[in-house]
Amino acid sequence: MSSDEDCRIVSSELSYSAVVSGQSKIISEQVPKFTCPMCPIVCEELCIMEAHIENEHLNGLEEQISDDNSKPFNSAVHACPLCNQTFKDTSLLEAHFNTEHDVLQNEESTSKAQTQLLSCPVCLSEFCSEELLAQHVNLHFSTDMSNDADEELARKLEQEERRIMQNKERDDFKRLQSMHGFDQGKNLNRQCDANLFRSVEKGNMSAVDYHEKRIMLKMSEKIGLDDGSSATLDITNHIRKLVVAQSALMCSAVDHYAASFGDSGWGCGYRNLQMLLSALLRNPRYADRLINLCPSTSSTSDNSIRVPSISRLQSAIEEAWKMGFDEQGCEQLGGKLSGTCKWIGATEIVTLLASCRIRYRLIDFHRPTSADGKLHPALFDWVKKYFEETSEFKPPLYFQHQGHSRTIIGIEERIQGKARLLILDPSCKSDQMRLLTNNSGSAQNNPAVTKKILVPMTALKAKQYQIACVDGGFVDDEQEYLQSRVVRSTRIP
Known part of the structure; x- marks a missing residue:
């Protein structure tokens, strides 16, 4: 979701994955066509437009910046390709481009204005x-x-x-x-092949790399484990460098999983689920409960975790449906996820947890709670209390909102009571996240990275949000296990 910004959500909000008044689900509106802001090309699918902008325009910008960085400082003037504003420093140009030109969001606003x-x-x-x-x-x-x-x-x-x-x-x-993935057989493998082939056509990838990536994908799908190509391991320790340690409350170790060739535009729910599982699988008690999800997946002594692949997660949710979990969600999605690009949301996440006998909570923040009716202080208060609770193991939070989902890994308290959520976004590319793991400090000084990780209350502009979390226990009582088949949520306020 790049511009990252496109998933099904359920609740009273459009496309918000929630359970409201008996687990009702409402589908959000999506803009049907996207026009490239840099050329006349029009695409009907967001993922194709993302790939076009990445391959045709942004890669060229990155190459230009890379070439310019090799020149002496202030040896050239660099112009923004969208507004022609000039900069003497390529890092300033890159920061300007990432912060001022949200390509897909602007396209969406333009499209809506045209159809008003x-x-x-x-x-x-x-x-x-x-x-x-x-x-x-x-x-x-x-x-x-x-x-x-x-x-x-x-x-x-x-x-x-x-x-x-x-x-x-x-x-x-x-x-x-x-x-919902009913558009003529589009699926993970086909989308991956198409995007990889486009990269070869544009000269961004060699034929050898193309075949290697295809083989890795097939092996990953065969064994049911993610190949790890989009993962940045144990990212929490590196994010601590971005905040004042004394003011930050954070979860246990977690890995970041970015959208890749095959799931760009629709896979954020699965990638956030992988992040949650990367934390749970580090804990032996939770790893034992998840053994049926992927028998070859277990916690390891070297802190390296292999999480289930997207196709394995799709089949696991289908298995939960067959066991009677979340019948309404099963009916809405036609009882099938495998081989499709259907979006999932918070109800599918808790359905999978419940089927593994892991206790969960589903919280609906169904309206803003500030005096002006625009902000969500109640959400920040809830997140703060969650991370303040004393526990040896603290999983991250699955965070759902209109058109997208992310993962909350902590909260930073600041001066005058202001706070920022610490968030992992699947739309952040793996090469951006891996900047955090080196000691150069380039990520800390890059607004494109930090603005997606450190999120103030004013940046949460959706009317409704939803959080799914592991509730610190297991469902061993058979009566409770049967009751957990019905997805229930708590509304705040």
């Missing part, structure tokens, strides 16, 4: 053009038009409104098909 309907100021009817709106408004005030002309114009306006509604319903249906 015009409302009649008298009766609030909506029209797609100013001409039709003007004709309609005249009907409210005209006294010299004949009845026949009135009826003819009213008939034309009604036909236009019906056409607009039919087009909207058709576009909404296509978006739902794409979001």
Whole structure:
């Protein structure tokens, strides 16, 4: 999700993975087409647009910056490809580009603006053009038009409104098909092959690397373990360098998993689940409960964890459905995830945990709680209390919101009561995250990295959020195990 910013969410929020009033699930709207802001290309799928921008434009920018870095300081002026603002330092150009130009978000806003309907100021009817709106408004005030002309114009306006509604319903249906993986056989392997092949065509990858990556993917899918190519191991220790240690509350060790060639645009739920599992599998008690998820996965003495692959997680959730867990979620997704690009959310995460007899909590922050109705102080208070609870082992939190999901690994308290969440985002590329593991300090001084990890309250702009967490125990009682098949959540406030 790059620009990272695209997953199904359930709750009363559009596309918010929650259980509200009897586990109801509502699907969010997605923009049907995306126009590249740097060239005239139009794509119907977000992942294809991401790949296009990455291969056609951003890679070129990275290569230019890399070449320029080899030159003497201040030897050239570097222009931003979007706004033509110039910089003497390539690092300033890169920071400007990452912080000022959120390509996909701007594209989404532009697309929405282009499709905005015009409302009649008298009766609030909506029209797609100013001409039709003007004709309609005249009907409210005209006294010299004949009845026949009135009826003819009213008939034309009604036909236009019906056409607009039919087009909207058709576009909404296509978006739902794409979001839930019903769009003509798209899946992990096909998307990976297509994106790898594009990289070879553009000269960003050699033919040898192409075949090696395909072989690694097939081996990973065969044994059910992620190949680790997008993982940054034990990232929590390195993130401590970004904060004041005395003011930060953090979870136990966890690995970061980034979106890759095969799951870009739809796999953030699976990648966050892998992050959660990377923490649980370091604890022998939880590793024993997860043994059936992937028999060859276990905690290791060298602190290296092999988590299940995306396809294995898909089949594991299907197995939980067959056991009777979350029947409504199973019905909504057609009872099938394997071989698709269907999005998952918090309910699928807790469904998998419950099937492994791991106790969970599902918390819905269904509206802002600040005085101005825009911010979520109750969410920050809940997260703070979670990390303040004394425990030898503290798993991270699965964090779901509109169109995307992330992982909360801690909270930093700052002066004057201000706080920042410490967040791992699957849309952060592995090469960016691995900058944190070296001692050069480049990641700490890179706004593109730090702004996604250190998240203040003002950056949480969605109306609704949801957190899934491991509740520090196991379900051994059979009656409780049967009851855990129904997904339940707690609403705050």
